[in-house]
Amino acid sequence: MTLETVTKGAAVDICGVSKVYGNFTALDNVSLRVEPGEFMSFLGPSGSGKTTTLNLIAGFTDLNGGEIRLGERSIGHVPAHKRNIGVVFQHYALFPHMSVAQNVAYPLKQRRVAKVDRARAVDLALQKVQLEKFSHRYPSELSGGQQQRVALARAMVFTPSLLLMDEPLGALDKKLREVLQLEIRRIHRELGSTFVYVTHDQEEALVLSDRIAVFNKGRIEQVGSGHQLYTQPETLFVGQFIGESSVLRGTHRTQGNETALTVAGATLAVSGQAKSDAAHVILLRPENVRVQPKGTGRHDGMTNIISGTVREMLYLGAAMKYEVGLADGSHVIARTPTQTEPFAIGQPVELAWNLKDGTLLADDGSTAGHEA
Amino acid sequence: MKLNVPRLLLRLTCLLIAIWLVAPTLIVIPMSFAGQKSLAFPPKGFSLQWYENFFTNPQWIGSLIVSAKVALMVAVVATIIGTMAAIGIERMKGSAAGIIRAVLITPMIVPGVVLAVGIYAVYLDTRLVGTWTGYVLAHTLLAIPFVVIAVGANLAVFDARLETAAASLGASRLTTFFTITLPLILPGILSGSLFAFVTSFDEVIVSLFITSPQLKTLPVQIYSSMTRDADPTVAAVGSLIFLATSLIIGLGLIFGMRGRKA
Numbered sequence: 024m025t026l027e028t029v030t031k032g033a034a035v036d037i038c039g040v041s042k043v044y045g046n047f048t049a050l051d052n053v054s055l056r057v058e059p060g061e062f063m064s065f066l067g068p069s070g071s072g073k074t075t076t077l078n079l080i081a082g083f084t085d086l087n088g089g090e091i092r093l094g095e096r097s098i099g100h101v102p103a104h105k106r107n108i109g110v111v112f113q114h115y116a117l118f119p120h121m122s123v124a125q126n127v128a129y130p131l132k133q134r135r136v137a138k139v140d141r142a143r144a145v146d147l148a149l150q151k152v153q154l155e156k157f158s159h160r161y162p163s164e165l166s167g168g169q170q171q172r173v174a175l176a177r178a179m180v181f182t183p184s185l186l187l188m189d190e191p192l193g194a195l196d197k198k199l200r201e202v203l204q205l206e207i208r209r210i211h212r213e214l215g216s217t218f219v220y221v222t223h224d225q226e227e228a229l230v231l232s233d234r235i236a237v238f239n240k241g242r243i244e245q246v247g248s249g250h251q252l253y254t255q256p257e258t259l260f261v262g263q264f265i266g267e268s269s270v271l272r273g274t275h276r277t278q279g280n281e282t283a284l285t286v287a288g289a290t291l292a293v294s295g296q297a298k299s300d301a302a303h304v305i306l307l308r309p310e311n312v313r314v315q316p317k318g319t320g321r322h323d324g325m326t327n328i329i330s331g332t333v334r335e336m337l338y339l340g341a342a343m344k345y346e347v348g349l350a351d352g353s354h355v356i357a358r359t360p361t362q363t364e365p366f367a368i369g370q371p372v373e374l375a376w377n378l379k380d381g382t383l384l385a386d387d388g389s390t391a392g393h394e395a
Numbered sequence: 396m397k398l399n400v401p402r403l404l405l406r407l408t409c410l411l412i413a414i415w416l417v418a419p420t421l422i423v424i425p426m427s428f429a430g431q432k433s434l435a436f437p438p439k440g441f442s443l444q445w446y447e448n449f450f451t452n453p454q455w456i457g458s459l460i461v462s463a464k465v466a467l468m469v470a471v472v473a474t475i476i477g478t479m480a481a482i483g484i485e486r487m488k489g490s491a492a493g494i495i496r497a498v499l500i501t502p503m504i505v506p507g508v509v510l511a512v513g514i515y516a517v518y519l520d521t522r523l524v525g526t527w528t529g530y531v532l533a534h535t536l537l538a539i540p541f542v543v544i545a546v547g548a549n550l551a552v553f554d555a556r557l558e559t560a561a562a563s564l565g566a567s568r569l570t571t572f573f574t575i576t577l578p579l580i581l582p583g584i585l586s587g588s589l590f591a592f593v594t595s596f597d598e599v600i601v602s603l604f605i606t607s608p609q610l611k612t613l614p615v616q617i618y619s620s621m622t623r624d625a626d627p628t629v630a631a632v633g634s635l636i637f638l639a640t641s642l643i644i645g646l647g648l649i650f651g652m653r654g655r656k657a
Contacts, residue, residue, distance in 0.1 A: 083559055103562040104571075116560035120578045129574075133565035177564065 032060035040089035067238030109178035477542025525607020538591035549583025
């Protein structure tokens with residue numbers, strides 16, 4: 024059991040898992056498979072069930088229903104200390120009365136690894152997180168980033184086939200977070216273990232993950248790669264949670280196999296069909312929306328055009344961002360390359376986008392506000 | 396330089412209060428060197444006979460040994476029970492924990508005489524008067540609150556999430572307790588056991604009720620010696636105990652400071 028041998032990641036199967044606290048349903052019949060060696064993020068606002076799921080996998084909370092398998096083994100009722108899963112916590116959870124080396128050696132001691140092998144494995148794990156020079160320090164003598172590196176070394180030193188991380192970078196500042204994100208990616212590649220990473224930060228999830236499971240209100244909204252979630256969100260919640268977006272609300276009408284939405288007096292075509300009579304919206308990404316002078320757009324059947332007024336203009340260096348107000352009081356965000364003669368605030372303009380770039384989604388009442 | 400009157404007054408007040416606090420203890424020291432068999436202050440003459448009496452008289456040295464043995468046993472028993480109780484209370488949720496805590500603390504609040512009468516009544520029936528078991532049981536009862544409070548205070552700042560981390564690293568609950576929880580609440584346990592030892596060592600009221608001529612603790616011996624005749628050996632005992640406790644506390648402070656620096 025040393026880090027020299029590449030670990031085989033194990034698959035995690037979550038089958039119909041539920042968790043109820045009193046009369047609060049934290050998880051409602053959730054099913055998910057994490058592939059062996061995959062980097063999967065659980066993304067969602069606080070209280071969405073992502074941490075509950077992680078705690079159930081780790082064995083910190085008891086299952087109310089369903090089954091969890093790690094590889095071939097059903098672990099739903101195995102006590103936490105027998106699951107052989109590495110966990111990294113947001114609050115580091117280093118043992119303050121032990122040196123860095125003793126902290127990292129702790130899981131090996133529990134597994135009765137011989138002293139010589141133990142020392143070698145600890146050295147190797149500390150090398151992986153670039154802290155080999157700090158092995159005699161105590162946690163209180165390290166910075167937050169260093170402490171989290173130690174925690175990472177401690178969680179992987181026993182080469183678990185699955186590593187769980189619960190917002191491990193949540194307590195660190197942005198710069199350090201970015202550095203550690205890259206390190207975590209590198210370690211994931213080198214280890215070969217399956218990683219499950221809980222975060223509420225969509226950017227972090229996009230940077231790190233092979234796939235992302237988006238949690239909301241105790242359910243999984245969608246599972247997919249970052250690109251899939253961004254370009255083909257299946258629900259309005261996912262569309263708004265990942266990346267920046269504008270939402271056009273209106274009344275929709277389906278004729279034959281074409282659905283059109285009437286928003287602020289304009290009729291907007293979409294590719295795809297409304298699946299029900301319930302309210303629908305169009306989700307637009309800022310980079311797909313063009314801002315142009317009024318009356319310059321061509322109605323060619325492939326383009327949607329709606330007029331509005333520039334409310335705000337932000338200069339972002341390489342790009343510019345416009346907030347354009349529509350007649351119904353809502354607004355659309357558009358990002359364009361920097362223009363030499365930008366539109367002025369208050370100027371009437373036209374917004375245009377290819378109709379395939381607008382995503383038709385059932386209105387689930389989600390708003391753009393990202394919960395931290 | 397201008398005379399700072401308020402500051403001078405403050406210093407004077409502090410000095411007076413300090414004298415008031417330590418004077419009774421310090422007066423005992425010259426009295427223990429008295430030349431005559433009287434507890435008068437200031438003492439007349441000088442001799443070491445009262446120290447000699449303490450170390451040679453089997454009644455005195457015997458009661459010291461009894462007290463030390465009882466206090467040691469009480470420290471062990473009360474620390475174990477009190478620590479377990481404190482951990483249990485910390486883990487319990489809801490109002491039951493508060494009630495249990497209050498019950499455990501009552502011996503500290505109930506007047507000593509009331510407890511003593513109750514204990515005496517029970518001991519008469521169960522023939523525990525004047526026995527080792529009797530002393531240890533009664534003193535443990537009085538010492539448990541101190542352990543519960545000291546360990547409880549330490550547990551309140553103990554990060555229980557470390558136990559979750561230990562579990563994830565493969566440690567069973569028992570291993571976790573001995574490798575993580577215990578080392579981190581050890582300061583509370585040690586100070587609790589010190590309190591327990593001291594509580595038993597200078598307990599008078601209950602001990603007076605349950606004492607027997609065969610088995611006497613030091614405080615009981617001091618008390619009966621005082622009421623029988625004004626024996627300056629009492630002052631010698633007082634001085635020795637004062638010296639011993641000062642040494643222990645002094646060493647504790649020194650090591651405590653070193654530990655913090657490391």
